[in-house]
Amino acid sequence: MSEVLPRRRRASTDHRSVLATIVLAVLLVFFVVPLLYLVSVSLMGRNETGQGVLIPAVPQWSNWIEVLTGSDLLRGIANSLIAAIGGALLTTAVALPGAWAIVRFRTGGATLAGTLMSPWLLPPIVAVVPLFTLLRVLGLNNTLVGLTLVYALVNVPVAIWLLEGFLRKLPVEIEEAARIDGAGSFRLLSFIVAPLMAPAMIAIGIIVGVLNYNEFLLATFLTQSPDSQTLPVVLSLFYGERTPHFGKIAAASVIGVIPVFAAAVFLQRWLIGGLTSGSVR
Numbered sequence: 001m002s003e004v005l006p007r008r009r010r011a012s013t014d015h016r017s018v019l020a021t022i023v024l025a026v027l028l029v030f031f032v033v034p035l036l037y038l039v040s041v042s043l044m045g046r047n048e049t050g051q052g053v054l055i056p057a058v059p060q061w062s063n064w065i066e067v068l069t070g071s072d073l074l075r076g077i078a079n080s081l082i083a084a085i086g087g088a089l090l091t092t093a094v095a096l097p098g099a100w101a102i103v104r105f106r107t108g109g110a111t112l113a114g115t116l117m118s119p120w121l122l123p124p125i126v127a128v129v130p131l132f133t134l135l136r137v138l139g140l141n142n143t144l145v146g147l148t149l150v151y152a153l154v155n156v157p158v159a160i161w162l163l164e165g166f167l168r169k170l171p172v173e174i175e176e177a178a179r180i181d182g183a184g185s186f187r188l189l190s191f192i193v194a195p196l197m198a199p200a201m202i203a204i205g206i207i208v209g210v211l212n213y214n215e216f217l218l219a220t221f222l223t224q225s226p227d228s229q230t231l232p233v234v235l236s237l238f239y240g241e242r243t244p245h246f247g248k249i250a251a252a253s254v255i256g257v258i259p260v261f262a263a264a265v266f267l268q269r270w271l272i273g274g275l276t277s278g279s280v281r
Contacts, residue, residue, distance in 0.1 A: 035257075042251035049246040063251040072226045073252050076234030079144055081259060083219075083230060084212035087151030088205040094152070095159035095204075096197065100189060102160070103167040104175070116157040127154075128221045135222060144228045147219060151212040159204050166200040167193075206267055213260060231256045 041049060043059040067073055101107040119127075131150055132141065140146030170193070178192050194201075216232035223229045235256065238249045 038250050039254055042247055042254050044247045044250075046243075046245050046247065060247060063245075063247045064255070067248050067251045067255065071238075071252070072229065072234050073231075073255060075226065076229055076231040077256060077259060079228060080213050080231040082144060083148045083151055084209045086148040087155065087212045088209035090149070090152035091155045091159050091208050092201045092205045094156050095163055096194060096201065097189060098156070099160045099163035099167055100193060103164055104172070117161055120154070120157040124154075124217045128218065131218070132221060141222065142224050142228055144223075147222050147228065147230070150218055150222060151215065154218070155208045155211060159208055162204050162207075163197070163200060166197060170196055202267075206263065209263070210260060 037054070040055055042063055043061065044053060044056040044063075045058075045060050048056055102112055135141040135143075135146040135150070138146070140149065174196070175188055175192060178188050183192065213230075214232065215230075216236070219230045219233050220236070223233060235249070235252055238244060238252060
């Protein structure tokens with residue numbers, strides 16, 4: 001009897017391993033195959049894209065060369081990175097004291113967090129006219145600085161909502177001990193809370209940065225010149241032709257997603273660590 005139980009446990013473990021492998025394989029195929037096909041389309045000629053061809057007969061590397069040299073793609077990627085990173089940094093800098101005040105001092109009562117989240121859940125189109133008018137009054141319309149500020153403010157509610165959960169896991173005794181030692185609110189937030197919340201802030205900053213990088217609607221209305229247009233806007237301009245060249249569009253799309261994949265690879269450890277371990281080490 002004692003030998004049967006370990007065998008059953010090993011069999012159960014083996015079945016779970018096989019099931020997990022199958023699930024991971026299916027997910028890998030689901031996510032990788034569309035990207036591989038996008039790369040394949042980026043090497044097709046104008047006529048091949050409409051014929052249902054899976055692999056080009058002769059790779060058209062000229063699509064990549066023309067996209068890199070004959071368009072504003074690289075400038076759009078640079079603008080997207082500046083707006084995404086700058087907006088994410090400002091968002092986390094504003095969201096941390098806001099979430100801390102809500103959690104520790106119950107600022108605004110129990111409904112403040114929900115009130116802040118409610119505008120974020122609305123369609124972005126409702127905010128286009130007010131934001132356009134505000135930026136024009138400030139002299140920041142059609143500028144990368146103005147777009148960065150808009151991205152920073154738009155994502156503050158979701159950053160506060162995410163930071164709340166991490167702050168509630170932070171033992172209040174740590175802050176009480178710091179106050180006994182004479183630390184004020186600013187010093188407590190800057191030198192005690194912020195370092196302990198660093199993994200969570202990095203994870204939330206990555207999420208917000210990706211949202212900023214992929215944002216299209218606000219960038220379309222708030223930026224009109226090539227000097228301030230972001231990647232999604234530049235990609236949309238490829239459809240302006242009477243007969244769009246889908247090979248060039250696919251090449252531009254592949255180049256545009258490279259920064260996101262690079263960030264996912266290099267920042268994976270901080271993203272997973274921040275989302276799973278919370279704020280307590």
